Amino acid sequence: xxxxxxxxxxxxxxxxxxxxxxxxxxxxxxxxxxxxxxxxxxxxxxxxxxxxxxxxxxxxxxxxxxxxxxxxxxxxxxxxxxxxxxxxxxxxxxxxxxxxxxxxxxxxxxxxxxxxxxxxxxxxxxxxxxxxxxxxxxxxxxxxxxxxxxxxxxxxxxxx
Amino acid sequence: xxxxxxxxxxxxxxxxxxxxxxxxxxxxxxxxxxxxxxxxxxxxxxxxxxxxxxxxxxxxxxxxxxxxxxxxxxxxxxxxxxxxxxxxxxxxxxxxxxxxxxxxxxxxxxxxxxxxxxxxxxxxxxxxxxxxxxxxxxxxxxxxxxxxxxxxxxxxxxxxxxxxxxxxxxxxx
Numbered sequence: 001x002x003x004x005x006x007x008x009x010x011x012x013x014x015x016x017x018x019x020x021x022x023x024x025x026x027x028x029x030x031x032x033x034x035x036x037x038x039x040x041x042x043x044x045x046x047x048x049x050x051x052x053x054x055x056x057x058x059x060x061x062x063x064x065x066x067x068x069x070x071x072x073x074x075x076x077x078x079x080x081x082x083x084x085x086x087x088x089x090x091x092x093x094x095x096x097x098x099x100x101x102x103x104x105x106x107x108x109x110x111x112x113x114x115x116x117x118x119x120x121x122x123x124x125x126x127x128x129x130x131x132x133x134x135x136x137x138x139x140x141x142x143x144x145x146x147x148x149x150x151x152x153x154x155x156x157x158x159x160x
Numbered sequence: 161x162x163x164x165x166x167x168x169x170x171x172x173x174x175x176x177x178x179x180x181x182x183x184x185x186x187x188x189x190x191x192x193x194x195x196x197x198x199x200x201x202x203x204x205x206x207x208x209x210x211x212x213x214x215x216x217x218x219x220x221x222x223x224x225x226x227x228x229x230x231x232x233x234x235x236x237x238x239x240x241x242x243x244x245x246x247x248x249x250x251x252x253x254x255x256x257x258x259x260x261x262x263x264x265x266x267x268x269x270x271x272x273x274x275x276x277x278x279x280x281x282x283x284x285x286x287x288x289x290x291x292x293x294x295x296x297x298x299x300x301x302x303x304x305x306x307x308x309x310x311x312x313x314x315x316x317x318x319x320x321x322x323x324x325x326x327x328x329x330x331x332x333x
Binding site: 148 | 275283
């Protein structure tokens with residue numbers, strides 16, 4: 001399956017950089033963040049691949065200066081019974097990546113959750129509101145510089 | 161009660177109005193089941209026939225706050241939920257009492273983290289804190305009995321000249 005995926009990507013999108021890694025039969029594609037949408041379109045629509053299920057979109061905060069975040073996409077092809085992971089690095093200075101919610105509608109809420117927890121903006125997202133925290137909350141709780149017990153008085157309580 | 165024996169003698173008995181009102185109040189506490197998470201399962205067990213809260217006159221669980229005088233806050237209260245809990249509490253008619261059921265509600269419990277209110281006494285006047293994670297049903301019954309004892313000690317003047325609660329109307333909600 002790995003060879004088919006890489007061959008199809010090579011022929012349709014010859015100009016993109018793809019690095020691969022494998023861990024326990026799980027294939028990971030490391031991409032530039034500008035290529036993610038193009039690759040995802042191919043992965044979903046090619047008749048041999050058909051990754052029609054976007055199981056999860058999440059992110060990692062590495063707490064480092066260069067390429068601080070990694071956005072992770074978990075895809076699954078029901079036709080081939082094959083799971084695929086896509087990773088793309090995001091810098092803190094340009095903390096945004098293009099949305100894949102136009103390809104998989106399920107990605108809409110996944111991306112809202114990533115935006116809520118990490119503050120990564122998804123360009124062209126139809127409804128980028130916070131998923132869990134209140135709208136007026138200013139911080140992003142899963143960032144490594146956010147304290148576990150939160151920031152005092154950042155969340156309003158009702159008056160006694 | 162021995163009430164019938166009294167009535168067959170003279171047909172009347174004397175008491176104070178405070179005692180009579182407190183007695184009738186404590187014998188028919190109507191709970192507002194504020195079941196937010198897993199403690200609510202134990203609260204349901206209390207309502208069932210095995211533990212049977214009806215033995216204490218509190219089987220009338222009303223799902224509208226306007227008919228209740230005891231709020232059982234059963235579960236983890238997040239900051240987002242705290243406004244809802246307070247709104248429902250404000251709608252209950254006076255006099256009213258609150259049981260903080262379980263570790264989460266009393267102190268935040270195992271959720272020592274940013275979204276969970278570390279004890280609902282930060283925004284509600286709590287009468288009984290109930291230990292356990294979740295508390296056993298008999299523990300909740302014990303809390304109810306203690307609330308009843310507390311209500312039995314109240315006098316009419318305790319509730320007079322109380323300022324009306326200020327309703328906090330939340331915008332954008």
